[in-house]
Amino acid sequence: MKMRQEYTCPLEIIHDIVKGKWKTIIIFQLRKGNRTFSELQHTIEGISEKMLLQQLKELREFDLIDKISTEGYPLHVEYFLTGRGRKLLQAVEIMQELGIEYMLEHGGADILEQKGIPYSQSLPTKK
Numbered sequence: 001m002k003m004r005q006e007y008t009c010p011l012e013i014i015h016d017i018v019k020g021k022w023k024t025i026i027i028f029q030l031r032k033g034n035r036t037f038s039e040l041q042h043t044i045e046g047i048s049e050k051m052l053l054q055q056l057k058e059l060r061e062f063d064l065i066d067k068i069s070t071e072g073y074p075l076h077v078e079y080f081l082t083g084r085g086r087k088l089l090q091a092v093e094i095m096q097e098l099g100i101e102y103m104l105e106h107g108g109a110d111i112l113e114q115k116g117i118p119y120s121q122s123l124p125t126k127k
Contacts, residue, residue: 014088017062022047022055024092027081030065031089034078064088 007013018024022044029035029043041052056079059065064085070076081089100119103112112119 017058017064018088020055022051023059023064024095026052026055026059027064027085027089027092028096030079030081030085031093034068034080036076036078040079059085 004012004016018027025044025047026040029040035043037052037056040056041047041049044052047055056065056067060067062084063082065079066082067077067079100112100117103109104119109119
């Protein structure tokens with residue numbers, strides 16, 4: 001991934017690192033520990049093998065995730081969050097909460113239930 005040479009603020013850097021549909025989802029999927037490529041591909045609905053490989057590569061380039069490869073056949077590779085990745089996970093979890101709130105406010109509870117995403121019926125009051 002090519003990075004710009006000049007930024008006007010630190011948020012631009014983070015935006016460039018995590019932009020796209022899949023990176024925050026991959027980080028969220030790694031929240032509970034190591035995952036194999038196959039596990040990630042099966043839990044992330046709609047991602048192609050090529051796209052998953054590309055996104056994992058970019059996340060590794062920015063030291064948000066890393067991988068452990070075990071020798072032998074077949075090769076066994078597990079991906080995990082680095083310290084920086086765990087720090088970013090905190091922001092991703094807040095984004096997930098905000099997404100759930102929005103879905104509940106707009107009649108999306110059935111989608112959350114279909115996907116097995118836990119939520120509370122109580123919504124924050126609007127000010």
